[in-house]
Amino acid sequence: MAPFNIFQRVSQAPTNPKAPPKTRQFDVADLYEGPIQTGAAVEEGSQALDEKLRQAYFWIVNNAVISPHYDVEYNDGPAQTYAVGDSKRTLTLPSAQSYSSFILFPLLTFATRRKCLFVGGAGRGKTASAVLMGVLAGYPVREVRRAMQHGHPQMTIADLLGNPLPADLVNAQSMNDIRIAWRSWLSMRVKIVDEYNRIPTRTQSALLTVMGDNYAEVLNHIYECPESAWYLTANDDQGGGTYQVIEALRDRIDVIVQALAFNPRFLGDLLVRIEENIRPEEVVPREIVFTEKEVERLGEQILQVEVPVEVRRRLEFFASQFELFETAGAQFEYMTKDTARLSGIDWGQMVAADNGRDRLKDLGCQTRNGLSVRNLMTLLIFAKALTYFRGNRTVELEDVRQTLPFVLHDKLQPDLDAPFFGLPENAAYRTDRLGWLRRLFDLANDEYNRLDLDRNDAVGELSADFAKGLDGLSERETRSRLSKIERLIGELVKGRKLYGHLYDDLLKLKYLHQRYTNYLHWLRSQ
DSSP: OOHHHHHHOOOOSOSSOOOOOOOOOOOGGGGGSSSOOOHHHHHHTHHHHHHHHHHHHHHIIIIISOOOOOOBOOOSSOOEEEEETTTTEEEEEOSSOOBOHHHHHHHHHHHHTOEEEEESSTTSSHHHHHHHHHHHTTOOHHHHHHHOEEOOTTOOHHHHHEEEOHHHHHHOSSGGGOOEEEOGGGGOSEEEEETGGGSOHHHHHHHHHHHHHSEEEETTEEEEOOOOEEEEEESOSSSOSSSOOOHHHHHTOOEEEEOOOOOGGGHHHHHHHHHHTOOGGGSOOGGGOOOHHHHHHHHHHHHTSBOOHHHHHHHHHHHTTSSBOTTSOSSGGGOBHHHHHHHTOOHHHHHHHOOSSOTTTOGGGGBSOOOOHHHHHHHHHHHHHHHHHTTOSBOOHHHHHHHHHHHSTTTSOBOTTSHHHHSGGGGGGGTOHHHHHHHHHHHHHHHHHHHTTTTOOHHHHHHHHHHTOOTTOOHHHHHHHHHHHHHHHHHHHTTOOOOHHHHHHHHHHHHHHHHHHHHHHHHHHO
């Protein structure tokens, strides 16, 4: 078989074989649920698209981008492990289908139309991977390359967005008379910004508007952009480059993937490409190219993936660890790291005053900040996307665990002066941000299990009672629930140090108390 055909070949075998779903018995209630789902409808829907997404992944990882780093590990039973080197680092041979993050998360970004940053040294495939995503969306390679925005120190807003027509500038009587020649890349469903950290600060602000709000503005003229998948590249992820990347722009990035070093054992694959003059992005099989409607359906089906309460509770517990900063505020609600940050006071000085907790045990002491609403929403979306990609429809805890480091890579900032990083066995986590975040999640789950919160969650029980609604609730029952809340708060604060998850529980109880108090006042007025 010719090399060209090898590159264009897509395997017909299922990428993730599963038993076919059992056929449900007919229920008369189904007549009221809408049209009957036929086999053709199922083929056109979820199963066909998630299989196509996996076919795209395996074609890229096996033929286009040489990335033999299977760092997103899944296991189906015990995995074979080996202790390697003087440091006794663990080499794991996963027992289930595992993936390369450098290909997987950009592909999930494509499916969810989010924003991905590639980081790594020059010549490691960052731009090539981004171009492949544009080709998967159905654009010709030449159009993708021409539409790519290349960051440079002289880049202006006009270079990025478009120019007013010169004749209009001379003849116009008002701003409305001036037409704008918009850049063609603004209309594309895959947008690529190469070396975004070389763009001047003022131009970064214009880029932020397009990324964050999906429109461009020049001379009071607005161009509405379509929902797009974004790919940005940088040689490092610390905001370096010609210009410091503004914080708001960095915050809009949803997931960060690192381009790992090339393994010379795969030099033969490079030799074939040289001798046959083949560029993988120019021979992408038509079978793995997605139409606009398919991408829209992908997004809809990903959102339908279920997040079980058990998984959500563990994620809540993890997120609760980090925002508390007991000495930052006098009022209970303001005892947060955000209050400390906004004060402008030296971080080390404030940490020195916070001496009430076991700083080695408290996970919150490992970070300089907490998680934002955007961070948590992004984490949920990518966990759903990874679950969908794997052919499942219910998120598992391992899906969250594998997604979390890439979403929070640049969002949860470590405090490298914390006692945790001073331990010899944790020295590698000072530089390995992904490994640290995964370890942090594991430690949070260990503490969750120790507290037995799956079976012993009094705050969760009160929250579930409230979620049933207040309609028809009597004054007597309302008073009873208020008393339960007050007793529980008394038990929680009795002789205990304040940790992040307890802080959030107390704020939730205060919220419930206030809602019942307001309802009680309303009852009395009737």
